Every structure is written in C-alpha cells, then in structure tokens.
Amino acid sequence: MAYWLMKSEPDVFGIDDLKKVRVEPWDGVRNYQVRNMMRDDMRKGDLAFFYHSNCKTPGIVGLMSIVKEAYPDPTQFDRRSRYFDPKSKPDEPRWLAVDVRYKRKFAEVLPLQELKARRQLAELPLVQRGNRLSVMPVTPAQWEYILTLV
DNA sequence: GCCAACGTTGGC
DNA sequence: GCCAACGTTGGC
Numbered sequence: 241m242a243y244w245l246m247k248s249e250p251d252v253f254g255i256d257d258l259k260k261v262r263v264e265p266w267d268g269v270r271n272y273q274v275r276n277m278m279r280d281d282m283r284k285g286d287l288a289f290f291y292h293s294n295c296k297t298p299g300i301v302g303l304m305s306i307v308k309e310a311y312p313d314p315t316q317f318d319r320r321s322r323y324f325d326p327k328s329k330p331d332e333p334r335w336l337a338v339d340v341r342y343k344r345k346f347a348e349v350l351p352l353q354e355l356k357a358r359r360q361l362a363e364l365p366l367v368q369r370g371n372r373l374s375v376m377p378v379t380p381a382q383w384e385y386i387l388t389l390v
Numbered sequence: 391g392c393c394a395a396c397g398t399t400g401g402c
Numbered sequence: 403g404c405c406a407a408c409g410t411t412g413g414c
Contacts (some may be wrong), residue, residue, distance in 0.1 A: 247411095247412090249412090271397080273397095294412050294413080296392090298413070298414095345410075350406095352413080370395045371396090372397075372410085372412080
C-alpha cells in the first residue's frame with residue numbers, strides 16, 4: 241500500500257465537501273507528472289492526506305483512501321467544465337481521475353508552516369522549493385511521522 | 391494582489 | 403531542438 245498527499249483548494253472542493261459526499265472523483269488534474277503517478281503508482285486501498293491549498297491556512301486537514309484506480313477524467317470532454325481540454329479525444333483520453341473516499345477530518349489544520357519546520361519532513365516534495373505537484377507520494381516514514389503531529 | 395517558480399506552447 | 407512568451411500554481 242502506498243501513501244499520498246493530494247491538494248485541493250477549499251473554495252473549490254474542501255474536506256467538508258468530501259465528508260458530505262463521502263466518495264468523489266479526483267478530477268481536473270492537468271499535469272503530466274501527476275497523471276503518470278496516478279496511472280502507474282496509485283492503487284485501490286492507498287491512503288492519502290487531504291491538503292488545503294491557496295487558502296488562509298494551507299495544510300493537511302484529513303485522510304482519505306483511493307477507492308477507484310485511474311480512469312479517463314470526464315471533465316476533459318465537458319465543454320462547460322473549467323477543466324475542458326479541446327485537444328483531448330474520447331478514443332485517446334489525455335487526463336485521468338481516481339475516486340477517493342472520506343476517512344477522517346482532523347480536529348485542526350496541520351499547517352504547512354509546521355510541516356516545513358520539521359527536519360523529518362525535509363524530503364517531502366511539498367516543502368521543497370518550486371514544487372508544483374498537486375499529488376505527491378509520501379513515504380511510510382513521513383506518513384507515520386505526520387500522524388504523530390496531528 | 392504580488393510574484394517566484396515552474397510547465398507549456400509555438401515560432402524559427 | 404532552442405527558447406521567449408505566456409499561463410498556472412500557490413505561498414505570502
């Protein structure tokens with residue numbers, strides 16, 4: 241089983257939204273590196289941190305699990321979607337989504353600021369300069385350590 | 391709202 | 403294949 245960290249803007253889709261709907265397609269990924277990780281490395285049963293980005297207190301806010309492995313992201317074909325990609329063809333989809341399931345919301349946000357301050361997490365892509373991955377792998381050691389901070 | 395850092399696009 | 407211009411991400 242692998243571990244992940246997945247970013248979403250709470251104004252668009254936050255942990256409370258996931259808690260409400262329980263299962264949700266993680267769509268709108270438009271980065272090839274992330275797509276490839278989702279396709280090649282992300283498996284049903286994997287666990288992921290839910291991270292709130294682009295908000296007042298960015299940080300990890302809860303846990304979820306992967307319940308459906310990569311499949312063509314429907315939003316790429318939806319002309320009305322903000323994620324519509326005119327260059328993608330149904331017989332050759334360019335972008336992929338997975339389905340995630342709500343597991344747990346933390347009592348408090350575990351702020352990015354705090355993650356950055358821990359030397360044990362120095363290798364986490366999230367805290368590295370210039371990193372732009374919206375989905376990233378978390379090692380078992382990092383995963384365990386982060387859980388001790390909650 | 392600013393802007394650093396990065397990815398993508400497209401002319402050549 | 404290079405690289406300038408542009409767009410996006412996301413912290414601050």
